[in-house]
Amino acid sequence: xxxxxxxxxxxxxxxxxxxxxxxxxxxxxGTEPPWEVSLSGNGPxxxxxxxxxxxxxxxxxxxxxxxxGVIMRWDGRKWRADTTPGLPRVGEWSSVSAVSANDxxxxxxxxxxxxxxxxxxxxxxxxPTTGPFDDSWPEVPIKAVPGxxxxxxxxxxxxxxxxxxxxxxxxxxxxxxxxALSADDAYATxxxxxxxxxxxxxxxxxxxxxxxxxxxxVRAGTETDKITVASRGSVYVAGWAHGSHGGxxxxxxxxxxxxxxxxxxxxxx
Numbered sequence: 001x002x003x004x005x006x007x008x009x010x011x012x013x014x015x016x017x018x019x020x021x022x023x024x025x026x027x028x029x030g031t032e033p034p035w036e037v038s039l040s041g042n043g044p045x046x047x048x049x050x051x052x053x054x055x056x057x058x059x060x061x062x063x064x065x066x067x068x069g070v071i072m073r074w075d076g077r078k079w080r081a082d083t084t085p086g087l088p089r090v091g092e093w094s095s096v097s098a099v100s101a102n103d104x105x106x107x108x109x110x111x112x113x114x115x116x117x118x119x120x121x122x123x124x125x126x127x128p129t130t131g132p133f134d135d136s137w138p139e140v141p142i143k144a145v146p147g148x149x150x151x152x153x154x155x156x157x158x159x160x161x162x163x164x165x166x167x168x169x170x171x172x173x174x175x176x177x178x179x180a181l182s183a184d185d186a187y188a189t190x191x192x193x194x195x196x197x198x199x200x201x202x203x204x205x206x207x208x209x210x211x212x213x214x215x216x217x218v219r220a221g222t223e224t225d226k227i228t229v230a231s232r233g234s235v236y237v238a239g240w241a242h243g244s245h246g247g248x249x250x251x252x253x254x255x256x257x258x259x260x261x262x263x264x265x266x267x268x269x
Contacts, residue, residue: 038074044081045070049139052098062093062106069093069108086124090115094139097149105144107151114138116151130157130164134174141177141188148183152176156188156203156210167210173201179229183207189216189227189237200224202237202256217263218252233258 046065053059057076064070069090071082090108098104102121107114107129116129131153134140140153149159152175156167160183169175172193180186184207192198200218203210216224216237224239235256240249253265 038079043079045072048072049092050095052096052104054098054100058098058101060096060098060104060106062096062108064092067091071096071106084119084122084124086126087117088115088126092139095142097142097144099144099146103144103146105142105149107140107142109138114140116142127159130159130166131155137174137176141175143178143180143186145180145183145186148180150178150180150186150188150205152178152188152190156205158205172198175203176223176225177227179227179235180205181229181232185229185232187227187229187235189224191223196221200237200239202227202235213256214261216252216254216256216261218254218265219250222250222252224252236264 044065045061045063048061048063051059051061053074057074059074060082061072061074061079062070063072069092071087071093072079073082088110090110093106093108095107096104102119104119106117106119108117109115112133112135114129114133116127117124118127129151131151134153140151142152143150147160151157151159154174155169156175158165158167170192173190174193175188175190177190178186178188184205186205188203188205188210190201192201199215200222202213202216202224204213218224218239219241222239222241224237226238228236230236233256236253238251238253240251243250251265252263254261255264
């Protein structure tokens with residue numbers, strides 16, 4: 001993943017998190033502990049691309065080191081490389097989604113192909129995936145909930161009871177992120193390219209099909225990279241637009257209240 005793309009994605013995630021935190025921060029009220037660095041420097045991974053947790057003492061993070069995919073596991077005290085049997089050799093694990101201690105999914109890249117694996121609490125097992133491999137944006141998102149897996153890319157895919165279903169998207173649409181509350185309530189965001197002349201797109205899944213929502217009110221040229229569903233009818237999308245005249249990227253955050261979008265972009269300070 002190019003550095004600019006990784007920075008844009010990380011920054012969009014930070015923006016979405018900031019939108020969900022009260023103006024003075026939860027830590028200022030003494031209700032949450034401060035942030036701390038739990039993994040850095042030399043170690044089994046050099047680039048982390050996705051993280052998912054099921055409780056305070058159990059989480060997974062995925063990425064790569066030296067062109068080899070790495071899955072990390074958090075036990076409440078430290079991160080360790082996941083050595084559970086069954087993991088195939090990949091160049092990069094780019095997305096992970098954990099439902100429970102025995103229901104975890106990870107998506108990775110195998111050079112010119114893709115890999116999908118499932119963890120059942122004892123071992124990882126490779127699962128056949130669907131959709132073409134997109135070498136222009138290979139790090140597609142996944143999101144798992146009880147009874148269903150969602151996958152993005154140039155189409156929207158759902159997986160349940162061993163069967164994939166595909167929802168075709170218009171040409172030049174690419175889904176960057178997916179979040180869900182349940183098997184019949186999910187949201188996906190991405191971009192209708194080209195950036196100049198295109199626009200962000202957001203879709204809602206109702207258990208049967210995906211429906212295109214109104215366009216979020218973000219700055220022209222913004223690519224929405226992250227989406228967070230806070231509750232039913234409360235959705236945040238975040239992204240970046242190129243700054244004018246080579247200036248720094250310009251962030252945008254929009255909130256859906258179940259009826260309409262509202263621009264809620266604030267300061268990162």
